[in-house]
Amino acid sequence: MRSAHTVEQVRAAEAERMAALPDGALMAAAAHGLARAVSAFLGGTYGRRVTLLVGSGDNGGDALHAGAMLARGGAAVEAWLLSARPHAAGLAALRRAGGRVVGSGEVPADLPAHRRPDVVVDGVVGIGGRPGLRDDAQAALAVLAGVPVVAVDVPSGVEVDTGRTPGPHVRADLTVTFGTLKPAHLLDPASAACGAVELVDLGLALPPAPVEALGAADVAGLLPVPGGSDHKYTRGVVGVRAGSAQYPGAGLLSVAGAACGLAGMVRYVGDAEVADRVREAHPEVVGDGRVQAWVVGSGGGSGAGEELAAALADGVPVLVDADALTHLRGADRSAGSPLVLTPHAGEAAALLDVPRADVEAAMLEHARRAAAELDAVVLLKGRRTVVAEPRGRVRVNTTGTPWLGTAGAGDVLGGLVGALLAAGLEPFDAASVGAWLHGAAAVLASAGGPLVAGQVAAALPAAVRGALGRDLP
Template sequence: MRAAYGVETVRTAERELMARLPEGALMQRAAAGLAAVCAGLLGRVYGSRVVLLVGSGDNGGDALYAGARLARRGAGVSAVLLDAGRVHAGGLAALRAAGGRVAGDALGVLARAELVVDGITGIGGRGGLRDAAVPLARAARDSGAVVVAVDLPSGVEADSGEVRGECVRADATVTFGTYKPGLLIDPAREYVGAVRLVELGLDLGTAEADVEALQHADVAALLPVPGAESDKYRRGVVGVVAGSERYPGAAVLAVAGALRGGAGAVRYVGHGADAVIARFPEALVHAGPPSKAGRVQAWVVGPGLGEDADGALEDVLASDVPVLVDADGLRPLAPERVRGRDAPTLLTPHAGEAAALLGVSREEVEAGRLVAVRELAALYGATVLLKGSTTLVAPPGGAGFAVRRPVRVNPTGTPWLATAGSGDVLSGLAGALLAAGLGAMDAGSVAAYLHGLAGRLAAGGQGGDGVLGGAPVGAHDVADAVPGAWRGVVGRWRAAPGTPFGTA
């Protein structure tokens, strides 16, 4: 599990560590790690041209000490001081002693740089770059040099991932001690580049992470594995209420996601029965209402339902099993229809749907994704999966939830997943995992992880991951790639048959 902690938690841990170390030792650890990453990116340090953009905080000190290390290895290092009166004195002295210099012509040295170190602001920065730093950030971007951010790109907000103005666009970010939420969440993530973590020895103890990201081993441990005694009911039967005469494809894709997601059986209810049976003869179809369709362990309701959504939603929410609500099912949804349920509810909006549920603009949701997903989870008392460039899954919040649990950010995916019907596949996949016994938080997180990997596999591309290069895919291609993604995750972490399923 990759965990990211908020600014105050990090600062508290740093203060506690500094109290146990000689003065300046923590900054030297950070600078050594930063210099090592910069040297690796340069390849040949001797004779290279390095420019440091130095602010007044500790990030400026880190940059100066790292620059001194590079200068001692023969690099030509120039420091651009944004506030000469508040520069880190020890770092500047170290740079000068190593042969580095303070630049007189900032734009001139940036134009000739091979590597630029962004030490303008630290993790406490708010509101984008100040006016004096904007032309420097633009010159660094336009120079063609490799841009390395110290802890996180200057101008992005560490706790939320928001970008409220101009900021540095980095090719790589060297972060210290632990990850910060802004490194993992869009829109800030777009400015971060490759992230390198330098361990400092922070003791985060029992501190609660703000954000966490599953990794292969975590997902493998949660995936359900049938045992010798399994039958279709023990594996989980998922009900899918989706599709209409106008949108029968939504029904087919949601059922595809559910079947590829390991459901023992799928009960389909809706107007797309003919299309579903033609594609998946193993599906069990029923004319409805859902409550009369037979036994299920979870429901998926909403994709492509159109005008039939309200009645189907009311019927499904009255059940005592987990319910996933997506697409058209979200339109008539009111908080009181969800908050009174005893069984878990998982909502899966995209940014536009989330905006409608919150009564704000889509732009506001996309600019503050972490805030939006937490607000939705609190308003509805439900688990919320906010789809998008970085999919977030928030646990239920609000009254009755005294402890705020971490939001999960999905680390997999590819831009090729931005295609019609992709969300329908995700809903079916998550529904199958709910029916298998995973809690809503785990079902949403694991489904997003597998869905992202399946998108990469389907798209192909450089290295086979669909991130660099690749080719367009359809939603059905993504569904067909889910078993391959599942196998790739399990690998050497395969659980023994009959291993208990995940927890909420």
């Protein structure tokens, strides 16, 4: 499990750690890790040109101390000071190592080709800074446009605890962070500005994190793996109420996701013509009957409200997607069905009565708000899908490929999460495991190229085997 801690949590853990170490030891460890990462990024140090953009405080100190180490390794290091109060010990270390220092009033307005660096180290604003960049930092970055950037802890200008980017900010190729991940490393839009993220361990004692990301081992531990005495009923039965005469493909794809093998049986209830096509494509799927979870809404059209009401009346977990989401407020939930909602940004915006752009700019905030207001687990789909539960706990999914942005992929995801609900996973686990497997299957199906939703469904068993470490059938 990758955990992302808030600034307050990190500051408290750093203070505790520093109290047990000699002065400067924690910064030295961070600087060593940063210098190693920059050297690896460059493929070596000797003869390389490195420009440090240095603000005030410890973030700038990390950059300066790392610059000193790079200079001792043969790099030509130049520090551009963007603050009148740079870290004194770091500045002295860089000068002793032979680094060049450019004062805050001497940052060039242009740079000849022979002085352009091989990498820029962004040490402007650390995790305690406000979002956005001052004019001098923006000007310096404009002069260095096109040069790869390594960010210190977070790209300067992003909002660390929320992942928002409300103002100008650095876009890094690599971010080297210390002690633990921060929410901005996982949450869009800030995570898109981080590039690759490398974590330097500082031995911090950290509390439980408010934002997490599953890894393969976590998924393997949560997956419902049948035992020797299990049969189709004990493994769970998932029912699908999706598709319509207008959108038959949505029903087929929802069933394809549900029929991935993680539940013991799939039932389809819906349009008669769609049912015929479902049976033709999936002869193992049966008709109406008792289920342990329902999947409702994809391609449901005008009948989605009635299908949602029927599913909610059963009192079992219900996955609500697409057309059914518009009928959710005011629906009769007296039977107590636990819900998983799977909106994209536009659907979440409609549920919350806010502009779509607001949702895309603050995924964490709106996923949590929707979960709390609707008393449901909310899987807010995006490049970095956010899964939130009503009490505020969050997981961010990091699997997938841009090729997954294709029609019908969400229908497959809904069926998959429904199967996991029927197999007995709690809604929060079902949603986050489903998102992980969906992304992993897309990577397998894509193999670096385009794909369609049906290929994602077909790759789900292989994604499950991969998570379980069982590559062979």
